[in-house]
Amino acid sequence: xxxxxxxKITVVVAVVVLGVALSVGATGLPLLGxxxxxxxxxxxxxxLILRGEARRGSTVEQFILPSAxxxxxxxxxxxxxxxxxxxxxxxxxxALTFAVLWTEWALTRQVxxxxxxxxxxxxxxxxxxxVLYGAIYQTRTRSLFSATAIVAVxxxxxxxxxxxxxxxxxxxxxxxxxxxDITTLSVPERLRMSGRFPVVxxxxxxxxxxxxxxxxxxxxxxxxxxxxxxGVGEVTWALNYWPLNGLQGGAFLLAxxxxxxxxxxxxxHARLRMRVTLEYGVITLAGLLLIAFLGLxxxxx
Numbered sequence: 017x018x019x020x021x022x023x024k025i026t027v028v029v030a031v032v033v034l035g036v037a038l039s040v041g042a043t044g045l046p047l048l049g050x051x052x053x054x055x056x057x058x059x060x061x062x063x064l065i066l067r068g069e070a071r072r073g074s075t076v077e078q079f080i081l082p083s084a085x086x087x088x089x090x091x092x093x094x095x096x097x098x099x100x101x102x103x104x105x106x107x108x109x110x111a112l113t114f115a116v117l118w119t120e121w122a123l124t125r126q127v128x129x130x131x132x133x134x135x136x137x138x139x140x141x142x143x144x145x146x147v148l149y150g151a152i153y154q155t156r157t158r159s160l161f162s163a164t165a166i167v168a169v170x171x172x173x174x175x176x177x178x179x180x181x182x183x184x185x186x187x188x189x190x191x192x193x194x195x196x197d198i199t200t201l202s203v204p205e206r207l208r209m210s211g212r213f214p215v216v217x218x219x220x221x222x223x224x225x226x227x228x229x230x231x232x233x234x235x236x237x238x239x240x241x242x243x244x245x246x247g248v249g250e251v252t253w254a255l256n257y258w259p260l261n262g263l264q265g266g267a268f269l270l271a272x273x274x275x276x277x278x279x280x281x282x283x284x285h286a287r288l289r290m291r292v293t294l295e296y297g298v299i300t301l302a303g304l305l306l307i308a309f310l311g312l313x314x315x316x317x
Contacts, residue, residue: 036090040102061117077175077176081137081140112140145173150265156256166245167245167248178237244277251269258312261311265311271300
């Protein structure tokens with residue numbers, strides 16, 4: 017990575033972190049306006065980095081993770097009880113935003129292995145989901161509003177998650193036919209090629225044997241993301257009646273989000289098997305039971 021690329025990413029992250037820090041104490045419409053201003057800033061910065069350094073334009077889904085991190089920081093960090101925790105969270109937000117911007121650039125420039133980049137962005141998506149779930153759940157508003165907000169957040173984050181994993185398609189492009197030197201053919205072969213004799217069967221075109229990796233179509237992505245959003249939203253309706261705090265509620269919803277995105281990613285690749293479903297189910301169930309036990313156990317005074 018060149019010093020110019022590092023400088024651009026650092027400037028964008030510094031401006032965004034400063035904007036989040038200045039939002040302390042803001043509520044209502046001022047906070048919402050500041051949030052959209054910071055989202056526009058980080059999105060424009062990412063587009064500038066990709067166009068100027070990676071020589072490629074940005075896509076819509078690349079703006080989802082930075083925007084989700086901004087909203088998560090704006091609404092979750094003020095819930096932290098002490099100033100030291102707020103400063104620590106602000107530093108973590110800056111580091112995570114830097115990692116997302118750099119990974120998007122590295123994947124576009126193809127200087128980072130695809131699986132490494134997918135892992136970094138997937139982890140950032142899980143963290144963004146957790147802080148947004150926790151911030152929304154902590155408000156304890158009516159299920160009509162909180163569940164709707166969580167469904168919208170889930171659809172966007174899961175769409176980005178599903179678009180990260182590329183699907184391998186066979187490359188049906190036929191191999192180029194080598195140039196034929198007619199002087200090397202025998203007399204019967206020359207007669208056969210002259211058209212004076214019927215051809216019994218034309219030679220079959222063989223596939224190249226290669227594979228092309230493409231992101232899933234937006235139609236299937238929105239379908240699978242909607243299933244994830246509705247599933248997490250349904251859990252939110254029931255979870256609002258539980259005496260959990262914001263962290264516990266966010267972790268509970270994150271476990272559900274992890275299950276849906278995991279199995280639907282395999283389904284998107286047509287590789288979903290019973291073993292995979294059981295693995296995700298066991299891990300998710302263990303996490304849910306642990307969170308429920310910690311949240312519902314009686315407090316001793």
